[in-house]
Amino acid sequence: MTENLLSSMGLDRPETGDDAVVPFTLEKLDSRGRVVRLGHALDTILSRHDYPVPVARLLGEAVVLAALIGSSLKFDGRFILQTQTDGPVNLIVVDFDAPDGMRGYARFDQDALVKAAEAGKTSSADLLGNGHLAMTIDQGPHTERYQGIVALDGKSLEMVALTYFQQSEQIPTQVRLAVAQMSTKGDHRPRWRAGGMLIQHLPAHGGAAMADLPGNGDFDDPRMSDPDFVEADGWTEAKVMLGTVEDLELVDPDVSPERLLFRLFHETGVRVFPPKALVERCTCSAERIEDMLANSFSDEERQEMAVNGEIEVVCEFCSTAYRFNPNHFHQ
The missing domain is CATH 3.90.1280.10 (HSP33 redox switch-like)
Incomplete structure (x- = not known):
């Protein structure tokens, strides 16, 4: 990056590498977001179980989604993403242990998975099938859990996440997830990598002026329930830009989150906040x-x-x- 690029993004630090979440705001587009990039942490989670590739890829998407959402928690606690379905992958559980710990597990039916592969149905939606997705926030033993549940009816995790935010949070949201195996010189096997980006439309009541990264889901946007609501031009532009992101850009180790954000939003401006490290960590003992x-x-x-x-x-x-x-x- 050039000095001008660094300055334009409010960035006075090195570019972010793997296993981190990078918050950002798009003030001219009245939007905010987070970029997650996972390398070693995700490879550890997926490789220790030797999952079939389609199962590993789906679990990887769930881990990225949990990191995108869980990293916004403003307290020590857990964000739990869980699917229960009738598909070949009938159970997924991902724990995000705030502020930085991740672990994940998938259960699958080997026979159903083979049949799905033979039929060429190995997309996330195909493997999930029908059931439900639960997202739970647990602040500890002396507090009440908050849980949002949405139906899984043949849609991808990206699409289901949009439904969740629309129904539970009433925040206009877009999500992109990508998972891939990549080889680098010296590796004895391909390594799992993943990336994701989440953007949200800021509320009408002055959200763009927030000094630190928003994203804690503590407000409802009253415009969402207005039958005469017309989507803001800035939000439309932000969604269009996110839609141009290719999977390779999200997982490429040579394209830092900052470079990706600059590619997308340099014309309108993007402000990047300090990254938060993410680690693979199990809470068993x-x-x-x-x-x-x-x-x-x-x-x-x-x-x-x-x-x-x-x-x-x-x-x-x-x-x-x-x-x-x-x-x-x-x-």
């Missing part, structure tokens, strides 16, 4: 599992769980195996 075994099962049930004198519990997210002596709990 021996202590939590031990508490669960002690408080949720009887001595008899724990004895029945034991194989060769041990209870083994494997974390579905990170595949870590924990082993316990069933006699330990009633000593």
Whole structure:
């Protein structure tokens, strides 16, 4: 980037690399947004389970979407994205542990997946099928959870996300997601990479003047329920620009989020905020599992769980195996 480009974006730092979210505003277009770029963190999540490629790609999209939404939380807590459907991939769970931790898991029917592949139906919408998508915000044990649920009826995660924001948040929103395997010199296998961008139309009541990045979903735009509402020209332009983004641009390690934003919005101007790092992190622990075994099962049930004198519990997210002596709990 040239100095003029850096200055025009309000950028006085190096360009952002992988595993980060970059907030931005488009003040002339009355919009705001976030760009997510994932490399090592996503490859770790997807590779440890050796998912079939279509399943890994779908789970990758879910991880990106969760990062785009969860990274806007203004408190320590969890954002949980979960799908339950009748499709070949019948369950997806992604946890975003604010402010930066991610983990994800997918469950699939191997026979149904093979049939879908033979029929050439391996898109996100095909693999999901019909069911629902739940997005849950959990602020901790002493607060009430907030949950929004939308139907999955043969649509992609991108399209379902738009429905979620329209119904639950009433914020005009557009989302782009891309996941790919890419090889670089020295790699012994292709690595998973992903990128995503979310833009939202700012509310009418002065949102463009906000000093830090908005995006916490704490307002409703009254214009959305107005039958005479006409979409603003700035929002139309922002959506059109986002629609020109190619998948390769979202995942290319040589195209930083800042460069991508400049390509899209240099004519109208874009202001970029400091990035937030993202990491792959599982929240499982021996202590939590031990508490669960002690408080949720009887001595008899724990004895029945034991194989060769041990209870083994494997974390579905990170595949870590924990082993316990069933006699330990009633000593």
